[in-house]
Amino acid sequence: MTRVILKIKHGTMQPPPYLDVCFRLITLCVAGFFFGDFPARAQTAAARANDFLNSLGTGGFLDQGASTDKVIHALSYGGWRTARDSAAPSRLIPIHAATGIKFDVFPAYRWRIPELLARADALAGAGALLAVEGPNEPNNWPVKYKGRKSNAGTFGPVAEFQSDLYAAVKADPKLAGIPVFHCSECGGAEPDNVGLQFLSIPPGAGTLMPDGTKYADYANVHNYVCDHLKAPIDNAAWDAEDPSLKGRWDGMVDEYGVTWLKHFAGYPASELANLPRVTTESGWQTSGPTCATSEEKQGKLLLNLYLDAFKRGWSYTFVYSLQDWNGQTYGFFRKNYTPKLSATYMHNFTSILADTPRSFIPGSLAYSIEGRTETVHDLLLEKSNGTFELVIWDERAAGSDTVKLSFGMPGHRASLYDPTSESATSPIKIFDSSLDETITLSDHPVIFEIAAGASNP
Numbered sequence: 001m002t003r004v005i006l007k008i009k010h011g012t013m014q015p016p017p018y019l020d021v022c023f024r025l026i027t028l029c030v031a032g033f034f035f036g037d038f039p040a041r042a043q044t045a046a047a048r049a050n051d052f053l054n055s056l057g058t059g060g061f062l063d064q065g066a067s068t069d070k071v072i073h074a075l076s077y078g079g080w081r082t083a084r085d086s087a088a089p090s091r092l093i094p095i096h097a098a099t100g101i102k103f104d105v106f107p108a109y110r111w112r113i114p115e116l117l118a119r120a121d122a123l124a125g126a127g128a129l130l131a132v133e134g135p136n137e138p139n140n141w142p143v144k145y146k147g148r149k150s151n152a153g154t155f156g157p158v159a160e161f162q163s164d165l166y167a168a169v170k171a172d173p174k175l176a177g178i179p180v181f182h183c184s185e186c187g188g189a190e191p192d193n194v195g196l197q198f199l200s201i202p203p204g205a206g207t208l209m210p211d212g213t214k215y216a217d218y219a220n221v222h223n224y225v226c227d228h229l230k231a232p233i234d235n236a237a238w239d240a241e242d243p244s245l246k247g248r249w250d251g252m253v254d255e256y257g258v259t260w261l262k263h264f265a266g267y268p269a270s271e272l273a274n275l276p277r278v279t280t281e282s283g284w285q286t287s288g289p290t291c292a293t294s295e296e297k298q299g300k301l302l303l304n305l306y307l308d309a310f311k312r313g314w315s316y317t318f319v320y321s322l323q324d325w326n327g328q329t330y331g332f333f334r335k336n337y338t339p340k341l342s343a344t345y346m347h348n349f350t351s352i353l354a355d356t357p358r359s360f361i362p363g364s365l366a367y368s369i370e371g372r373t374e375t376v377h378d379l380l381l382e383k384s385n386g387t388f389e390l391v392i393w394d395e396r397a398a399g400s401d402t403v404k405l406s407f408g409m410p411g412h413r414a415s416l417y418d419p420t421s422e423s424a425t426s427p428i429k430i431f432d433s434s435l436d437e438t439i440t441l442s443d444h445p446v447i448f449e450i451a452a453g454a455s456n457p
Helices: 021-035 049-054 068-078 089-099 113-125 156-171 236-240 252-257 295-311 341-353
Strands: 002-009 042-045 056-059 082-085 102-105 129-133 219-221 277-279 316-320 364-370 376-382 388-394 402-408 414-417 429-431 436-441 446-450
Touching (some): 068 341, 089 113, 236 295, 295 316, 295 341, 341 446, 364 376, 364 388
Parallel strands (some): 056 316, 219 277
Antiparallel strands (some): 002 436, 364 402, 376 388, 414 446
């Protein structure tokens, strides 16, 4: 369990501007003696809460035989904003109309670009299209294109399909502004150097496809949290979202840096961190011989995962999958669509952070977290009404950390929410500026809400 001390202070003592530096230091020291420590509080810029919520995705339902009504209920309950699917527009558009969900569509096993574009056009016309994605895991499901089939000797058909798909999307006026996601796991697994480790092949890359070949606007990986792990470890989700982490065969380094199969050179490390990127599959199972954990731990890990991904610069994260199916237990819901704890936690989490979409420039807040370790993370969000939502989470597999959170602002109402508690959408504590509180937490996010109108001096 983690103990977090949440400490709100009155405005700091600020000496008159005409006094010299020495007197300022003396004044601060005296203030510190009488009123407590003065931690260094950095001014932190907030991200819009809606930008974070828009990054939350899931996938795997209609193309796996689920009913439309059950999918609508599940997506609405969880509060997702995006989804990944390959079903026909006639099935996806009603879901968008009921939930507002936008879809990342991919070809699955249909390698006909005109058909995929027709689906994308229909979705775009209904306002339901987020992105168009290339082939899914061609190392597992070969691509057939222009009379050829990819195999252990060549990914030529994959490269040609992806480059032709990109060109077709960009030439379609109905798809203006729609991004193309790269094929998943295709760069790392390519047996011949067709350049799929690039979004656009740079000059002098020495690939089999010509320099300047354009594949995608976003890199796309399947960086499963449970990859190579039998049980959760410290910072399991945080490390899975690290664009510089080596050794995960489907992470950024092994897909777009130096490919994991044949070690073809891609982007240098200095460019990987800033490469536009999405995760179209990640997750953790709740049963099975490997890569399994309890429903409770799965639910907490997935909340951490979404936060980690956004904090580390991923534009969208699609957790696989919405429901269990075909013997797999990655789902937020069981096969019969009863919710697991992960679905309940997701519902609570998105309900607390829910906001009305509105364009605004987010502000900033000064706070400090003392005593933090490498497993303690934070994300500052702001709602359109000016309310700040400071999310703090710890990713220890076992053990605890004690940290002190201090705000440099006058007294304002502040509430603490726990998305895993029984009454999650009601605050578990309400604070004012005169209180110092010690709160016991477990290994999941808590949300510290500061009422609209709060500001730092």
